Amino acid sequence: PQEFLLLTHTWKAMEDAGITGQTLSDRPTGVFIAAGNSDNTNAAMIPSLIPNRISYALNLRGPSEYYEAACSSVLVALHRAIQSIRNDECEQAIVGAVNLLLSPKGFIGFDSMGYLSEDGKAKSFQAEAKGFVRSEGAGVLLIKPLRKAIEDSDHIYTVIKGTGVSHGGRGMSLHAPNPNGMKDAMLKAYQGSKVDPKTVTYIEAHGIASPLADAIEINALKSGYKQLETEHIQEIQEETPCYISSLKPCIGHGELVSGMAALMKVSMAMQHATIPGIPGFTSPNDQVSTDGSRFLLTEENHKWEERKDHAGRLIPRRASINSYGFGGVNAHVVLEEYIPSHRESPADETVNEPQIVVLSAKNQDRLQAVVQQMLGYVKQQNELSLKNYAYTLQVGREAMNDRLALVISSRDELIAGLQDCLTMKEERKPQSAIPVFTGNSKEGFSDIGTLLEGTLGEVVMQTLLAENNLEKIAFCWTK
Known part of the structure; x- marks a missing residue:
């Protein structure tokens, strides 16, 4: 199940990025997975096969490795992926994580140690905190150097400015968080990042919901950031508040996948x-105190205000993630908002410029599901660049056998066409007012394949492109 989920979410990440398997395969791509043997189930499972199956399925030739460092596993995998890119072992990387609860053994073990919340609620940093709540999850992200992402016109969610990993050595116990290790990971994350710690205004903390562990984490953050603020060149002089939050009260503790959830949340x-x-x-x-620091704990969400440096230049929004693992591995990540130099808006486009929207799937049932998903997505987008949308579907998706193409000139036409595709299938409606073409590339190729083979096919396609005959191009593609 771990392999199945990570293959699924790797594919989702690729589609979200508009990157096909062939594109990934053409460049050295690493796979770094946070995973383990979920609760020691009876089913035989070799953890190294989880990243290896992704590399095998997508024909990737970079490093293929798994990491198990308990709760800090994802941030350790991310740290190693970045190192691998910097060491020219790969150009880009898939970083993924999965945590499944397939057996009662883990619950019994954690409960016997008094770690689980009796009422099933995680109350991070609060007076009523009595332990954590176990949860499941899976997630995948793609990373590459910022310069390369800009060159490739990728959608950039966030910029990783620094990562740090450290074990705390001998401490209170093997299972207790070690403040020295936490602080060391923080300091390492900021080394070379050129980030003024005073500009970090949000920390996504681990917040395990244990009174002692939460207090240790807050004290480590206070000590670490106090030292950092004296060592780094300051971009701003005024004291700005830094809010501490945790995802644990929302979705529980995802254990091996918790760092991925934190990255997505930030x-x-x-x-x-x-x-x-x-x-x-x-x-x-009672053991948690933010006195003497700029840290704040609150229930309310806050507008993330923009900051400017002493020269009046805009400072990107900055945050960090803190994590520590059962066993002593600590990790810290510094993140920064990506601000593009130019932001294209749909208003820039030529009005009513027709576009070919192409969709495909392995079979008709899945094609209908894709149409339904796309209809839901388009309805949510008040501002939709049809040009970019059509382009991504044309070059950022694997072309499968069952195919559908629409020729549209507006968002309203796109919605109407997708709705017609669903009703045509369900009610056997004969046709749509929007030009819609369907077919199967294997079955349809025999009809026009001979005509479109070789030089003649190239001439026909070049002619259709020169004439901008989108409907015939769409028809040919579906066949």
């Missing part, structure tokens, strides 16, 4: 310019 927070609060937060537990 990325979405930047996208929406909102610093998330801690759901249900009332008051800190």
